[in-house]
Amino acid sequence: MLRISIFLPLIVSLVLTLQCCNQGSSNEAKEEKIPEKISYNFDIRPILSDKCLACHGPDANKRAAGLRMDVEESAFRALKENPTAHALVAGKPEFSQAYLRITSKDTALLMPPPSSNLKLSNHEISLIEKWIKQGGKYEKHWAFVAPVKPAIPKVAMKEWPRNEIDYFILQKQEQKGLAPNPEADKERLLKRLSLDITGLPPTLQMMDSFLADNSAGAYDKMVDKLMQNPAYGEKMALHWLDLARYADSHGYQDDGYRTQWPWRDWVIHAFNENMHYDDFVTWQLAGDLMPKSTKEQLLATGFNRNHKITEEGGVIPEEYRMMYVTDRNDMFGKGLLGVTLECAHCHDHKYDPFSQKEYYQMFAFFNNVKEVGIESVIGGPETYAKKPLMEISNDDAKSILKFVNKQDTSRLIVSVMGDLDTTRKTYILKRGVYDAPGDEVQPGTPKSILPFNDKYPKNRLGLSQWLFDKKNPLTARVYVNILWQEFFGRGIVKTSGDFGMQGELPSHPALLDWLASDFMEHDWDIKRLVKQMVTSATYCQSAVFTKEKLAMDPDNVYLARGSRYRIHAEFIKDLVLSSSGLLNKTIGGPSVKPYQPAGLWEGATSGRGLLSVYNQDHGGSLYRRGMYTLIKRTVPPPTMGIFDASNRDLCEVKRLKTNTPLQALVMMNDPAVLEASRVLAAKLLQEKTASQDKIIKAFRLIVCRKPSEKEIEVLTAYYSKELKIMKPDVAEKMISVGEYPITKNVDRKSLAALMRVVSAIYNLEETITKT
Structure with a gap:
């Protein structure tokens, strides 16, 4: 036995090694077929990026042999160390040193060198050959070439597609040996649709109506109904608030209160009115510069004043003013163009064709705002917004700005855009330092994307015209991709904020180009685009997966099943409030301060200003939608932060999706969830129905489907057990959570027991998961 125990690790290691070898040879045999036409962008550049560009790429400090393989001119030029040889010889791999080196048997010549621990597969070598x-x-980077609408592909499974989207998805699935899932059952499909379009769960009436409607157009009718719901604008606004870095405080140390919420009201209104994307963005970028500009167009420009602003004494005003301009420039690059423009702030971009000069040419569009680095210190209402600003009067809120939920007669001011009467000069900043100006530059854009022609005025309005020029390769692709991410959990381009050289390649490039082209052809109609996505067969698939599908496509890149992921933090709160009947459906208005652990703000504040102490709201304000929770940048809402909500410091186009024990602790202990459990339990106890029926109703309200027999059995047994062991003092303590009045004439033990059952249902993974 002793000898066996000594040699057992060696035996196991040997077996595992043999298995790995066999697996390796099996994988070699299963390598993909070589395409008929090789694409530099989609077949070759990913190989170079992973295996070659560390030594033969854009970083001059690490470049070996003076050779750049990512630049055509360099790759075909005579080699510096051997003028009679070339890295690439068109049509002749046998004379191409790059090919000879990657196939060499001599380890002294082999590329990549063995010391790098990098190796090209047989498939990659064959592609290069x-x-x-x-x-x-070579090809221009795919994202910098204007999209051309491709033809709808042919597929074998012709009966499956519902609209054009499905042909592109199915074609890729068939290429990969996959097949789509059947349609999801009606209950799960309705929950998915309702959460995606309104951010709220469906009501019992909606569930019953949809289940009873067996007509061919039942699903499309429900889509239309949900998109007419005012909650649609609230749901759609959330991703834009992340992108626009909306918050209710200025940021930095003092982190004073700001009143930008009327701009948020406008965003909700714009989505509900289906303002088309070109107008939606143009008003926000340059509403103040438009001919005969209205007060609504001016309010829209609050978009570019959502950045952090300091109120600290002792700062250097010009340093911070430059930081504000930088923030606007970087947000424009990431949020609207989907590129890492900020990398060129201090030097030429190392990977994308953006020079530092071009960065500051873009910078010039945002450098003429009539603002200063620091305007005032913490104080009264004059600090709620920074110049340039606009005031919204009571008359405005009753006439031209009816969508602004102005709840009292106090002074309401919002920071907006407004340029100087004269043009402020813009310089390249050496190493990005605010007080190290170099050469002066004029407003312009990166030539690699689209040159800035003389037909555009050299201001933000001209920049918007450039942005929505049909020849601009990025604008439509980027927004289509962000919306796809909202409805499918992952963008067609996974790196939704980086369409550049280091970003991920699109999983379905033809589909992305078709959607972008179609979006532009139909005047940038957002509601039409949303409906295209949610009425596709791709969207309607069941999220159930097999072991085979999971092994072939673990991340569901090819969408052979419905997307399954946790809903956003704000919508978790909305689901809890809505299902319990507590939700205050008021749209817009100032942000609110719901339940929060004591001492958080006080422990992370300068001790000055309105936000130095957390004064919790009461009454209906406690039950507003999650998007109206006040965001103090230095201490963002803790429960939402635990569920990966943005702290709104910077532009964010994609939230993280994490899974930690803290999330379970929130659902089990958050006063808002416990209060909702109590309130729903009390409502159910007032109904003259059996205990089992009450539990079934709670399950349907929360999980949005009928429970199985086993689920009913488990939950009913749990209720009976809790009712039996519940002690009066424990019950009293349990039901005392939250400020909503405790229902009179309800048995306290029954209330506490049913409250625990409802709380358990809220804590099911399925409850807060889109399936």
Whole structure:
């Protein structure tokens, strides 16, 4: 036995090694087929990026042999160390040193060198060989080429597609040996649709109506009904608030209160009115510069005043003013163009074709705002907004700005855009330092995206015209991708804020181009685009997966099943409030301060200003939707932060999706969840129904489907057990959570026992998951 125990690790290691070898040879045999036409962008550049560009790429400090393989001119030029040889010779891999080195048996010549721990697979080598034979043609980066609407692809499973989207998805699935899932059952499909379009769970009436409607157009009718719900604008606004870095405080140390919420009201209104994307963005970028500009267009420009602003004494005003301009410039790059423009702030971009000069040419569009680095210190209402600003009067809220939920007669001011009467000069900042100006620059855009022609005025309005020029390759693609991410959990381009050289390639490039082209052809109609996505067969699939599908496509890149992921933090709160009947459906208005652990703000504040102490709201304000929770940047809402909500410091186009024990603790202990459990339990106890029926109703309200027999059995047994062991003092303590009045004439033990059952249902994974 002793000898066996000594040698057991060696035996196990040997077996595992043999299995790995066998697996490796099996994988080699299963390698993908070589395409007929090799694409530099989609077949070759990913190989170079992963295996070659660390030494032969854009970083001059690490470049070996003076060779850049990512630049055509350099790759075909005579080698510096051997003028008679070339890295690439078009049509002749046998004379191309790059090919000879990657296939060499001599470890002294082999590339990548063995010391790098990098190795090209046989498939990758074959791709490079065929590419060279086909001429070794380089291509402009795919994202910088204007989309051309491709033809709808042919598929074998012709009965499956519902609209054009499905043909592109199915074609890729068939190429990968996958097949789509059947449609989800009606209950899960309705929950998915309702959460995606309104951010709220469906009501019992909606569930019953949809289940009873067996007509061919039942689903489309429900889509239309949900999109007419005012909650649609609230749901759609959330991703834009992240992108626009909306918050209710200025940020930095003092972190004083600000009143930008009327701009948030406008965003909700714009989505509900289906303002088309070109107007939606143009008003926000340059509403103040538009001919005969209205007060609504001016309010829209609050978009570009949502950035952090300091109120600290002792700062250098010009340093912070430059920080504000930088923030606007970087947000424009990431949020609207989907590129890492900020990388060119201090030097030329190392990977994308953006020079530092071009960065500051873009910077010039945002550098003429009539603002200062620090305007005032913590104080009264004059600090709630910074100049340039606009005031919203009571008359405004009753006429031209009816969508602004102005609840009292106090002074309401909002920071907006407004340029100087004269043009402020813009300089390249050496190493990005605010007080190290270099050469002066004029407003302009990166030539690699689209040159800024003389037909555009050299201001923010001209920049918006450039942005929505049909030849601009990024604008439509980027927003289509962000919306796809909202409805499918992952963008067609996974790196939704980086369409550049280091970003991920699109999983379905033809679909992305078709959607972008179609979006532009139909005047940037957002509601039409949303409906296209949610009425596709792709969207309607069941989220159930098999072991085979999970092994072939673990991340569901090819969408052979419905997307399954946790809903956003704000919508978790909305689901809890809505299902319990507590939700205050008021749209817009100032942000609110719901339940929060004591001492958080006080422990992280300068001790000055309105936000130095957390004064919790009461009454209906406790039950507003999650998007109206006040966001103090230095201490963002803790429960929402635990569920990965943005703290709104910077532009964010994609939230993280984490899974931690803290999330379970929130659902089990948050006063808002416990209070909702009590309130729903009390309502159910007032109904003259059996205990089992009450539990079934609670389950339907929360999980949005009928429970199975087993689920009913478990939950009913749990209720009986809790009712039996519940002690009066424990019950009294349990039901005392929250400020909503305790229902009179309800048995306290029954209330506490049923409250625990409802709380358990809220804590099911399925409750807060889109399936």
